[in-house]
Amino acid sequence: MSKKKQSVRKNSPKKKKSKKPQKRTGILKLVSNRYSVSFFIILLLAFASYLVYLNIKITDKMSGRIWSLPSHVYARxxxxxxxxxxxxxxxxxxxxxxxxxxxxxxxxxxxxxxxxxxxxxxxxxxxxxxxxxxxxxxxxxxxxxxxxxxxxxxxxxxxxxxxxxxxPVRIAGIYPSTKQDRQLIKLDEVPDDLVLALLAVEDRRFYQHWGLDPRSIIRAMLANIMAGGTVQGGSTLTQQLVKNLFLSPERTLTRKINEALMALLLEINYDKSVILETYINEVYLGQNGAQQIHGFELASQYYFASSLKKLRRDQMAMLVGLVKGPSWYAPRRHEKRAKERRNQVLKLMLEQGALSQAQLNKYVALNLDLANKPRFSANKFPALIDLVKRQLKRDYDDSDLKSSGLKIFTSIDPLIQAKAESSVSRVIKQLEKDNKSVSNLQTSLIVASSQQGEVQAMVSDRKPDYPGFNRSLDAVRQIGSLIKPAIYLTALQQPEKYTLASSLDDSPLHIKTSKDKIWSPQNYDKKFTGDILLIDALIKSRNVPTVRLGLDVGLSDISDTLHNLGVNRKIPAYPSMTLGAFSLSPFEVANMYQTYAANGFNVPLKVIREVLNKDALPLKRYPLKSKKAIDERAVFLVNHALHEVTQSGTAKSLANTLQPSVAGKTGTTDDLRDSWFAGFSDDKLAVVWIGRDDNGSTGLTGSSGALRIWADLFSHLDTQSLTLSPPEGINNQWIDGISGGLSNKNCLGAVELPFIQGSEPTEKAECKSAGFIEQIKRFFN
Missing domain, CATH: 3.30.2060.10 (Penicillin-binding protein 1b domain)
Incomplete structure (x- = not known):
């Protein structure tokens, strides 16, 4: 490079270096950057939207149905x-x-x-x-x-x-899927002592904070540090309520943030009294089997069998102490631990001025005084509760039954139920012991009031408390000879043609069926008697004369009679139906025989009397509904025969073993698969079925099986004897016991029978004088 160029370069003016702009940092940068501002606004909007979402979640629940309240079922x-x-x-x-x-x-x-x-x-x-x-x-x-x-x-x-x-006894609850139970109580009904104890232990500054209490948090942290572990919590009652009502139990940072935000929102939206009342009804305080105990009122009933307002201060202190750990301090399992926790609560009450030293000394010296057993236990009668649910579903859907807190009053009698269960257990065991080739017997037993048709007891399994298949309602089995009274009733409604003294044919019978086969009905003893009086054919349950009578009166007319008796099922119209070759459930059989017991008035069996809402206000009543279904004169004639069944017929064992007078009918099906007995007194009706779930043979007839359970039960019941008061239009007449002709009281073989007026026999039978012994018997009868 030339010297000239170098000098020019040296002498030329120096350019000033341009200063670079200084970078802004922190908030200043965030604000000055238009993208950052937008992002900040979006975050604020998102947070506000989330708060709105949480607020809606809170207000929707708090303004609607907060809890799924189980319905409670009561006995009579x-x-x-x-x-x-x-x-x-x-x-x-x-x-x-x-x-x-x-x-x-x-x-x-x-x-x-x-x-x-x-x-x-x-x-x-x-x-x-x-x-x-x-x-x-x-x-x-x-x-x-x-x-x-x-x-x-x-x-x-x-x-x-x-x-x-x-x-009444509370026999069951219809629970939501969570199995939570509670009894709601209003804040003004809660004793002040319980509120003071609760606040002293769980949230001393409840009325000063806004859902979060920094002082409590700091105090809890210091206490936990000094103790070297978790001994105290800093959550307010509001936070605990939020956690129980709205959040899952998982311990995460997200849940804690939600808990804090929702606690603040809850305090903004609702008064302290609402929050406190809700907490008192929500808090979890124990377990009764699968049933969760929520709220202080139900806990009071569960632990002390008493209303909350009736408790002593020390008992309230025990309940408050359970809040910290219902399982750890469970008083029935850990009495010493629960008592120590109760005393801690009492000392805190002393510190807060809610107790004096003298009162503290008095209370810590007392025992817990728990009730001997929980007042409310698990469902005792699963079959009956199944019936309650089915009858209620006509008016209430399943969600209402499980969540509306209904109070359901029934006709169930716990004393009769206990006897029914004992009879079933006792006799089934004995039947299997007597016949070692038979096992796995199952049963159904239904007891109802004769006139009102109210179900009082029901057993649907050999193990009565087993909540399995409901045989009373769902075991549809052939009814055998239980059909026979309906056939005779159909005939006796035609007094111009049939009476109790009419002669029937008991001889071999062969009927061609629709498939070109021959049906030949047989009597149980495989014998034939020739002519037999209508009443005797029913008393002795003869098959062949019954089939003949049924075919004569008409299968369609028999079906009509069955429907009038209360059977709603479609009845097959073929000859074997006259021997009960069609199926009904035990409950349907009980409905049918109830009409006999009520003298021709059909009263559909029911179990529900009234329903109240959660506030004990009336919702619906289920009054007695009856209609005259059958001519009471014809029913009286059949009932007269059914009474004789228990004196000299297939159920004659009752005459010697049972004090009250009763009426009834045995039933046995082919191959001894089903054993039945249906009977009634003036005030009670009962139906018993014995069978096997695999439809195998029981080895039992109606009299050797079902009748034994029925008789055992009625021997332990207080029941009114059957009176059989004849209705207007019935006359008694002495007739010959073989021919059915008119006779005299003093004639040999004469029997007194009732007749619908105008249907009495007109032909006289030959009279042979009765012997001295026979006359003496008639005199005393």
Whole structure:
């Protein structure tokens, strides 16, 4: 390079270096960048939208149905009055089932009773809401002698009571899938002592914070650090409620953030009293089998068999102590642990000024005084509850039954149910013991009131508490000779043609079927008697004369009679139907025989009486529905014959073993697959079926099988004898027991039979004088 160029370069002016712009950092950069601003706005909108979503979630639940409340099913209330038949043992059982606690001194609280001289009872009932209103708690005393109530008075008073209604046994719950149970209580009904204890232990600053309490969080952190583990929580009641109602139990950061946000929103939307009341009804406090106990009111019933407002302070403290860990402090399993936790709660109440030192000393010295067993146990009668559900589904869908908190009152009698279960267990075992070639017998037993058609008890398995196949409702089996009264009833509705004294033909019969085959029905003894009176054919359950009679009156007319008796199933119109070669369930058979028991009035069997809503307000009543289905004169004639079945016919064993007078009919199917008995007294009807699920032979007839369960049950029931009062238009007449002609009381073989007026025999039979012994028997009869 030349010197000139170098000098020019040296002498030329220097260019100033341009300064680079300084970079902005932090918030300033974020704000100044238009993309960052947009992103920030989007984040704010997203967060606001999420808050709106959470708020909607909260308000939707809180303004609607917060919980799925199970429906509770109650038995009939036990009505007490002077002269009522009930044993001391039965009354004790009723008190036990309703959760009454026996005390040695005079009862002072609801749900307590004592016994004096083993026959005098003193008790204080509980408040209970019925269809007709609230029945307030009342003290009563009663005496029971010779299995009857001999006196009924107000407690500590000479004022007698005409009638007293015990609160009914709660026999079951219809639960949601979560198996949660609770009894709602309003905040103004919650004792102040429980609220003070709850706040002292779980959230001292409940009325000062907005859902989150930094002080409590810091205090809990310090306590946990000093203890070297988790000994105290910092969650508020609001946070606990949010966690239980809206969130899953998983422990994640996301859930904790949601819990905090929703707690704030809950406090913004709702008053403290609403939050507290909801918490008191929601908190989980224990487990009864698969059933979860939620809320302080149900927990009070479960642990102490008493209403929350009736508890002592120390008992309330125990319930509050359970909040920390219902399983860890479960008082029935860990009594010592539960008592220590209760005492901790009491000391916290002292610190908060809710107790004095003297009161603390008094309460910590007391036992827990738990009820002997949970007042509300698991469903006891699965078959009956299945019937309740099916009949309710006509008016309520499944979700309402499981979540609306309905109170369902039924006709179920726990005392009769217990006897029915005992009879089934006892006799089935004996039948299998007597016949070792037979096993796996199954059964159904239905008991109902004769006139009202109310189901009082039902067993559908040899193991009555087994919640499996409901044989009473769903086991559709051939009914055999149970059909016969309907055939004779069809005939006797034609008095100009048939009477109890009509002669039927019991000789070999051959019938050509539609498939060109010959059907030759046989009698059970494989013999034929020739001519036989209509009443004797029914009493002795003769097959061949029954088939002839059925074909004569017409299969379609028999079907009509069955429908009038209450059978809704389609009846096949072929000759073998006259011997019961078609199938019904035990419940359908009970419906049919109920019409006989009610003297021709069909009253469809029912189990539900009333339904109340969760607030104990009436929703629906199920009154008695009956209609005159059959001429009561014809029914009377059949019932007269059915009574004779139990005296000299296929069920004659009842005459010697059973005190009350009854009527009934045995039923046996081909190859001894099904054993039946249906019978009734003036006030009770029962149907029994015995069979095998594989439809194999039981080796039992109606009289050797089902009748034995029926007889065992009725021998343990208090029942009214069958009276058989003839309706207007019935005349009695002495007739010859062989020919059916008119006879005289003093003639040999003469029997007295009822007739529909105008249908009496006109021809006279030859009279042979009865012997001296026979006349003496008739005189005393």
């Amino acid at each position: 209330p036990l009505e007490l009055y002077q002269g009522k038949s009930i044993s001391i043992k039965q009354f004790k059982t009723e008190l036990k089932q309703t959760g009454y606690i026996q005390v040695s001194n005079r009862p002072t609280k609801e749900g307590q009773y004592r016994i004096l001289n083993n026959s005098h009872f003193e008790l204080i009932s509980r408040d209970f809401a019925y269809w007709d209103g609230l029945q307030k708690s009342q003290g009563i005393r009663l005496s029971i002698y010779n299995d009857q109530i001999s006196a009924l008075h107000k407690l500590y008073s000479d004022e007698s009571l005409a009638l007293f209604r015990m609160e």
